[in-house]
Amino acid sequence: MTVRTRWVVLLTGVVCLPLVVALVALARTHWSPVLDLAMTELRVRDVGTWHTPLIGLPGRVGNFPDQGSHPGPLSFYLLAPTYRLFGSTAWSMELGTVIIHTAAVAAALSLAARRGGRRGCIAVAVLLSVIMRGYGGNVLTQPWNPYLPVIPWIVVLLAVWSVLEGDAAALVVFVAAGSLCAQTHLPYIGLVGGLGGLLVMWLVLRQRIGTPVSMPGLRRWSITAGVLGVLLWLPPVADQLRRTPGNLSMLSDYFRNPPEESIGFRHAARLLLEHLNVVRVASAAVQHSDYFKTVSFSPGGSLIPGVLVVLLWVASVVVAWRLGVRSLVHLHAVIGATLLLEWVAMARIFGKVWYYLTFWAWGVLMLMLFAICWSAAVAVRRWSPARSGGIQRIGAMSGVALLSASTLAFSWSALSLKPPENQLSRTLGAVVGPTANALAAGTGAADGKAGTYLITWTDVAFFGSQGYGLVSELERRGFTVGVANAWRVPVTQQRVLRAADSTAEVHLATGKFIDEWRAKPGVVEVAFVEPRNSEQLALYNTLRDSVISELRSLGLGDLVDEVDSNLFSVQLDPRVPPSLQARIDRMLLLGQPTAVFIAPAGTSES
Known part of the structure; x- marks a missing residue:
C-alpha cells in the first residue's frame, strides 16, 4: 500500500466515522419503511430475479396511474448485495446506503490525492466532513432517491476537475458517479449531462484547434468510460425497447412538454442566491448537524449574502487567473459551468419547489467556498512570501480543527438518530405482527401462507404511505401479496392482483375510515394501534x-x-x-x- 493510499484509507475512515455511529444507533430501533422507501425495498428485493428493475422509482412525470419514473435502477443494483448479505432487513438498506457514500468519499479523496498529494487529500477531507455534517445522518443513511446522490455528486464535480487537469482515468469515475446521480434522481440529468457535454466539447476542441491536452492513456480510458456508460445505461434502454411508451420516451415528453409552467429564470436566480446564503448556513451550523436540511425547510431570507458570495468568487477567479494557477483556474471553471447549469435546472422546476429538488446545490456552495479559500491562500503566498509560512500553518491547524469539530459534532448527533418517518414506521410496525399472525392462523377469509392477499388502504393523513409498507412487510414474512392495478407503477406491475384472483383482502385504515370498515359485513379486525397518548x-x-x-x-x-x-x-x-x-x-x-x-x-x- 502506497503512502497516498494509506492517507486515502485513513481519511475515509475519519470522515465516515459518524456514519458508522449512525448505523449503530439505527440498529437499536426497528424500522418498517413506508411510501418511497418501501417502494425502494420492493425493487431492491427484485434485483437478481426475473423481475429485476430496469428503471428508477416513480417520479412526478406524467399522470397517475401512468406516471413515469426516474431514469435508471443503478441505486437498486448497488444496494442489493448488502441487502442480501445482511438478511434482507430494512436496516441492511441503510447499511448499503452508508457503503455507497463511503465509496464516494474514498473516490473523492483518491482524486484529491492524485491532484495534490497528502495536502490535497486532507483539504478535500475537510470539505467532505463539512458537507456530510451539513446533510446529516438522516440524509446520509436512508436510500431515498433525492438523498442518495448528494455525495456522489461531489465526486462528479471533482472528476470533471481532474479530467481538466489531464487525468484521463477520472473519465471512468465521472461516468460511474454521474450515472448513479442521473439515474437515481431526475434533476441530475441536466447537471451531469451538461457537464459531460461540456467536458467532451473541451477535450475535442483542445485536441483539434488548441494546445493538445497531455493526457496519458486518453484513448484507453475514454473507451473504458464509454463501455462502462453503455453497460450502466442498458437497463433503461431495455425498458424503452420492451414497453410502449418506454420510460425514456415519457421522460423526453416530460422535458419537452412540462405539465405546468416552470418557475422561470428570474425565480431561479433568486432560488440560486438563496442556496448561496452562507450566513444562514453558518448560523444553522452552530445549532444543527443537518444544517442544509434546516435551511432548506425555511427558504427565503436576504439575497445579499448570496450576491456577496458570487462577487467574492468572481474576485477569486480573477486572482487565480492572474497568478496563473492552472489547477485552481480549472476548479473555478468547473464551478462556473455548474452554476450556469444549476440556474437552468432550477428554472425548469414546475409546481411546488420542494427542498429536495435542489438539495445538490449545497455541495456546490461548499465547493465554491473551498475554491475561494484556496485562492486566498495562493494570493497570500505569492504576494506576501514573508507571511506564507505562518499562513500555511494557520491554514493547516484550522483545517484539522474543522475536520475534527465536524466529525465529532456529526458523530454526537448521530447517536440519537432515528429511522426515517419514524412515527409512521412505529405505527406500521405495531400492526404488522398481529396481521401476519392472523393471516398465518387463517383468521376470517385468510388461508395462511397458501393464500394470496390483495392489500388495500384508506388513509386520512399520509395518502397511503403505510399501505406500501404493509405490502413490503407482509412480503418479507413470506406472504403472497399484491395491489390493485391502479398501483402498478409504485408497487410494480408483477405485484398487481385482481380481487377475483385473491384469497382475501387485507385492508389498512386510519382515522375515520376505521369505523367505516368495522361496519362492513364479514370483516375481521386483526390489529389496532392508537399512537397518541x-x-x-x-x-x-x-x-x-x-x-x-x-x-x-x-x-x-x-x-x-x-x-x-x-x-x-x-x-x-x-x-x-x-x-x-x-x-x-x-x-x-x-x-x-x-x-x-x-x-x-x-x-x-x-
Missing part, C-alpha cells in the same frame, strides 16, 4: 379545532372536510398560509389511529 390526543383535537376555525375565517371552507379525510392535501394547498401549515404539520406528526382488517375478497369493490 391522552395528552397528545387532546393536543391533536385542539389543533384540529383551531385549523378548522382558521380555514373558515380565511374563506377556505372547501378544505374543512378534508381535515378528517385527507389532511396532507390540506397542508399542500397553496392557499393555506405558513402559520397554519405549521399547525397541520404538528397534527401529522402526532399520527392517526390505525387498524388492519381481513375481509372477503372484493370487499373494497362492493
Whole structure:
C-alpha cells in the first residue's frame, strides 16, 4: 500500500466515522419503511430475479396511474448485495446506503490525492466532513432517491476537475458517479449531462484547434468510460425497447412538454442566491448537524449574502487567473459551468419547489467556498512570501480543527438518530405482527401462507404511505401479496392482483375510515394501534379545532372536510398560509389511529 493510499484509507475512515455511529444507533430501533422507501425495498428485493428493475422509482412525470419514473435502477443494483448479505432487513438498506457514500468519499479523496498529494487529500477531507455534517445522518443513511446522490455528486464535480487537469482515468469515475446521480434522481440529468457535454466539447476542441491536452492513456480510458456508460445505461434502454411508451420516451415528453409552467429564470436566480446564503448556513451550523436540511425547510431570507458570495468568487477567479494557477483556474471553471447549469435546472422546476429538488446545490456552495479559500491562500503566498509560512500553518491547524469539530459534532448527533418517518414506521410496525399472525392462523377469509392477499388502504393523513409498507412487510414474512392495478407503477406491475384472483383482502385504515370498515359485513379486525397518548390526543383535537376555525375565517371552507379525510392535501394547498401549515404539520406528526382488517375478497369493490 502506497503512502497516498494509506492517507486515502485513513481519511475515509475519519470522515465516515459518524456514519458508522449512525448505523449503530439505527440498529437499536426497528424500522418498517413506508411510501418511497418501501417502494425502494420492493425493487431492491427484485434485483437478481426475473423481475429485476430496469428503471428508477416513480417520479412526478406524467399522470397517475401512468406516471413515469426516474431514469435508471443503478441505486437498486448497488444496494442489493448488502441487502442480501445482511438478511434482507430494512436496516441492511441503510447499511448499503452508508457503503455507497463511503465509496464516494474514498473516490473523492483518491482524486484529491492524485491532484495534490497528502495536502490535497486532507483539504478535500475537510470539505467532505463539512458537507456530510451539513446533510446529516438522516440524509446520509436512508436510500431515498433525492438523498442518495448528494455525495456522489461531489465526486462528479471533482472528476470533471481532474479530467481538466489531464487525468484521463477520472473519465471512468465521472461516468460511474454521474450515472448513479442521473439515474437515481431526475434533476441530475441536466447537471451531469451538461457537464459531460461540456467536458467532451473541451477535450475535442483542445485536441483539434488548441494546445493538445497531455493526457496519458486518453484513448484507453475514454473507451473504458464509454463501455462502462453503455453497460450502466442498458437497463433503461431495455425498458424503452420492451414497453410502449418506454420510460425514456415519457421522460423526453416530460422535458419537452412540462405539465405546468416552470418557475422561470428570474425565480431561479433568486432560488440560486438563496442556496448561496452562507450566513444562514453558518448560523444553522452552530445549532444543527443537518444544517442544509434546516435551511432548506425555511427558504427565503436576504439575497445579499448570496450576491456577496458570487462577487467574492468572481474576485477569486480573477486572482487565480492572474497568478496563473492552472489547477485552481480549472476548479473555478468547473464551478462556473455548474452554476450556469444549476440556474437552468432550477428554472425548469414546475409546481411546488420542494427542498429536495435542489438539495445538490449545497455541495456546490461548499465547493465554491473551498475554491475561494484556496485562492486566498495562493494570493497570500505569492504576494506576501514573508507571511506564507505562518499562513500555511494557520491554514493547516484550522483545517484539522474543522475536520475534527465536524466529525465529532456529526458523530454526537448521530447517536440519537432515528429511522426515517419514524412515527409512521412505529405505527406500521405495531400492526404488522398481529396481521401476519392472523393471516398465518387463517383468521376470517385468510388461508395462511397458501393464500394470496390483495392489500388495500384508506388513509386520512399520509395518502397511503403505510399501505406500501404493509405490502413490503407482509412480503418479507413470506406472504403472497399484491395491489390493485391502479398501483402498478409504485408497487410494480408483477405485484398487481385482481380481487377475483385473491384469497382475501387485507385492508389498512386510519382515522375515520376505521369505523367505516368495522361496519362492513364479514370483516375481521386483526390489529389496532392508537399512537397518541391522552395528552397528545387532546393536543391533536385542539389543533384540529383551531385549523378548522382558521380555514373558515380565511374563506377556505372547501378544505374543512378534508381535515378528517385527507389532511396532507390540506397542508399542500397553496392557499393555506405558513402559520397554519405549521399547525397541520404538528397534527401529522402526532399520527392517526390505525387498524388492519381481513375481509372477503372484493370487499373494497362492493
